[in-house]
Amino acid sequence: MVAKIVCYALNGLEGVPVEVETDVNRGIPAYEMVGLPDTAVKESKERVRSALKNSGLSFPMNKITINFAPADLRKEGASFDLAVAISLLKASEQLVGAETDGVVFLGELALNGDLRPIAGLLPILISAKGHGFSRFVVPAANAREASFLGGAEIYPAATLAEVVRHLTNAARISPLKTQTFVPHGAEREGGADLKYVKGQPVARRALEIAVAGGHNLLLVGPPGTGKTMLARCLPTVMPDLSFEEALEITKIHSVAGTLGEEGIVTERPFRTPHHTATVVAMCGGGNRVLRPGEISLAHGGVLFLDELPEYQRSALEALRQPLEDGKITVSRANGSVTFPARFMLCASMNPCPCGNYGSADRVCTCTPAEIRRYRRKISGPLLDRIDLQVEVDSVAYDELASSERRESSAEVKERVNVARRIQRTRFEGQGVKVNAEMGERELDAFCTLTRESEEILRAAFERMKLSARARSRIIKVARTIADLAASEEILPAHVFEAVSYRIYDRLG
Structure with a gap:
């Protein structure tokens, strides 16, 4: 039979x-x-x-x-x-x-x-x-x-x-009842929160802009200035997951075998791979069964690379295409699979090997050649894809000792949610969710610059010798700054602020 x-x-x-x-x-x-x-x-x-x-x-x-x-x-x-x-x-x-x-x-x-x-x-x-x-x-x-x-x-x-x-109908099993999805915000009592971050107004502002528009962020500063703490606050200001987003992220973690007891992902992922991670660990792969890597496990959330220059060059270069396409195709002799990889990249690094370059109160012991070699570990094409490059300076003692109230993650998250709602309305039916995902068509349709704004951008483009990609990313950041200000137009102040976040382009 x-x-x-x-x-x-x-x-x-x-x-x-x-x-x-x-x-x-x-x-x-x-x-x-x-x-x-x-x-x-x-x-x-x-x-x-x-x-x-x-x-x-x-x-x-x-x-x-x-x-x-x-x-x-x-x-x-x-x-x-x-x-x-x-x-x-x-x-x-x-x-x-x-x-x-x-x-x-x-x-x-x-x-x-x-x-x-x-x-x-x-x-x-x-x-x-x-x-x-x-x-x-x-x-x-x-x-x-x-x-x-x-x-x-x-x-x-x-x-x-x-x-x-x-x-055989000897003892029927009761079917499962469908569960209702309840998202959990990353902000929890005793966890990471912007209210615990002292000083760093520029970095806090950049973090808000990055989350509001889905932009990639690089924090550059001496050791002990709060770069890692700022990065860990990112999920606390990100919008809560929708059920559709949660299902997509859960599918990835289910295949990888990293799903928790809740059975569904309720918080935005925050992945922090070690600097020894290989290309396969980052992108996914395997000998027989192809599994998602860190960039796919970070889909819908944050991929945090602490001490960026310490990562293998090949692993960093493998990020370039996923940062553009929002997906990664893993190929082997027996076939290929495509995993989603729409994540927000947040990276941190010291300005030089000793970490003190540019510090007002510490002496840098590195030679110019050592600094150049250190910075060359990160390629220009990868830096080009990081929309906001921000200096994180040392915090003065008076600020550290101050008991002055600081904005919490929940307060910043409210503004982020407003900006995201503006973007959802703008991009309805366009296949785009946030400003960072805009292509040339959306840039032409939704990012018309005033004459004054165009002149500021032209001057920055020529003086800083920007690439075409860097110009597009500056416009996207300026669009997000305008959304946070509830402005229909991209004003000169918005462009000027967006340009100010390209520190490596300014340094040449």
Whole structure:
């Protein structure tokens, strides 16, 4: 008898339907798997055999052939175990009358018959629902993640025996209730907050502009001036996640296996990879299964690179294309996948190797040649893509000791939300969300400069020898400054302020 059960494979963030066909026939006992299964799938033979026996079920002593269709798609991982077990039971007539048509079975089996969680469940469910499936059997450990998918019957099971009882109507499993998404702001009691940042008015202003328009930010200053503290405040002033954004970010973290107990991402990501991170760690990859890297895990949030020049040159250069396109394509010999990578880059660095160059109260011990070598670690094309380059100076003792009230992250976030609402209205139907994402078409349509503003920009362009990309990014920043000021026009003051945030262009 031949039985057919549906499960799913992952290709990047998309689920691909796989039909598990099992043929149990008379003959010398054998157990073969075909259809491009990888090692983990082939090993499911023994997991399924033990799980069936330890669940009080019979393993057929016949000639067994299991085919994973389509045959040209490589099947990877252990998420096919449950589908293989159910197809074996059905083909050996141990599930007579069980309704399995139109049901997707997902889960890894333990030797004792327990169902273990799988990575990438949410993207699989979303894809399967898009393909017309509405009934799913999933591991109970994945229940929280699966509960955010509406419009489907999802049955969480802890063991194989529980699934069998459900299919034979001996003991039905209650379907999951759809959970309501509640976003969590990053601002929490005792956590990072701008009210704890003393001094640094220019850096605080730049941080607000960066978040309001989705711009990239570079903080340059001596050690101990608060660069890292400022960066950690970024998520606290970013708008709360929408449900659609949360689902997209959750899909990435689910595939990477970094999803928390809540089952869905409720805060904007803040990723801080170590400076020893490789290109693969940054961009994603893997020998068999292609997984997202740090830039994709930061999608919708912040990628913070502390001490930027200490990172590998190759890892930094790999950021250039994702910063432009908002996505990364990872290619290997056996295929390629594209992951979202629309993140806000925040980086920090010292002005020189000793960190004291330009300091009013510390002496720099570096030679001009050492300073040039240090700064050359960051390429011009990468710096060009960082919209705001800001100096973070040392804070005077009186400011550190002052008890004067400072603006909190919540207050800054209110202004950011107003600016973001202006941008949503402006870009409705344009495929653009924030000013930083504007292309040339949007720049022409929404960023007309006054004659005085144009003259200021022309003078800066010629004096600072700016690139065409730098000019466009200055206009985008000026548009954000105008939005924060609730101004329809980009005024000369807005352009002047935007130009002032290009410190490396000013230094030449």
